Amino acid sequence: MDIDTRLLRYFLAVAETESLPLAAQRLHVAQPALATQIKQLEQQLGVELFIRSRAGWTLTAAGKVLTERVPGLLGAWDHILRDTKSDASRAAxxxxxxxxxxxxxxxxxxxxxxxxxxxxxxxxxxxxxxxxxxxxxxxxxxxxxxxxxxxxxxxxxxxxxxxxxxPRWIALPDNHPLAEREDIAFRELWDEPYVASPAETGWWRDYWMGLDARPADTAIIGAIARNTDEWLRAIANGYGVSFTPASTAATNAHPGVVFRPVHGIGQxxxxxxxxxxxxxxxxxxxxxxxxxxxxxxxxxxxxxxx
Missing domain, CATH: 3.40.190.10 (Periplasmic binding protein-like II)
Incomplete structure (x- = not known):
């Protein structure tokens, strides 16, 4: 039987957190996709690995056995993979x-x-x-x-x-009411919709919406972008704003988008x-x-x- 190591990594994250939402956040994947992958692993092994309940995901006896063995297996595979790729690049x-x-x-x-x-x-x-x-x-x-x-x-x-x-600056549509300001307070941006990366990027996405420094329930997502071009177009079209490194102002100038300093948020x-x-x-x-x-x-x- 061949098992995808990705399924084992997903299993281990859920086992360690005993929570599908927390595991999904750690893995930066969507919760439904993670649940589907765990079910696929159970079907391949022919055993139930978790008892699902409103309180969380609890390991079964079979799940506990797998939890003991998987870290060593994945660690050994990671070392093999890295060493193989590294040696090939050194030789070249x-x-x-x-x-x-x-x-x-x-x-x-x-x-x-x-x-x-x-x-x-x-x-x-x-x-x-x-x-x-x-x-x-x-x-x-x-x-x-x-x-x-x-x-x-x-x-x-x-x-x-x-x-x-x-510094983290804010990217705004050029017709936004705050676009004329030379400096913006972080608190003024809490109620804005944001152009964000996909849900599977987890707390990486949260960080660029400023959720490391404000309550998570204040986040409003106006659009999803998967690359820089989509991100800039969404902002220019007024779908939302987004935090970005200050250097982006020099490297990613785009019609309809302005970049402004923000005070009250970490760098x-x-x-x-x-x-x-x-x-x-x-x-x-x-x-x-x-x-x-x-x-x-x-x-x-x-x-x-x-």
């Missing part, structure tokens, strides 16, 4: 860099130039993470190191070096992130040093944090 002299949009776009060309001074025979392969992939390939073992925005799901499982912080943080497999690699360590030297000294409106 390729360093795999993951990036989320605008995290450090302006710095990357200089970082690569400095890196090539010592390692001219190495290629830097850039993997651009989409809206539904806040780790830019890190979780899948597709990159050796990544430039990401904190927080992101699962960051406790990685080495993290914060580089600088950046977003940019960090270098890498897995255990990269920790002892001298090539990756030198690349990390290049990033730290360049961005730590040239953080612009942000500040160096480590």
């Amino acid at each position: 002299r390729v360093l795999r860099l993951g990036c989320v949009h605008s995290a450090a776009d302006g710095h990357i060309p200089e970082i690569i130039r400095v890196f090539h001074r010592l390692h001219p025979d190495w290629q830097v392969d850039i993997h651009q993470g989409g809206w539904t992939d806040p780790t830019a390939g890190l979780d899948e073992g597709d990159v050796d190191v990544a430039l990401l925005r904190l927080p992101f799901p699962g960051q406790d499982g990685y080495y993290v070096r914060e580089l600088f912080t950046e 977003t943080r940019v960090a270098l992130v890498w897995p255990d497999a990269s920790e002892a690699d001298p090539i990756v360590r030198y690349f990390i040093r290049c990033c730290t030297d360049i961005m730590g000294q040239q953080a612009g409106d942000g500040r160096r944090t480590s």
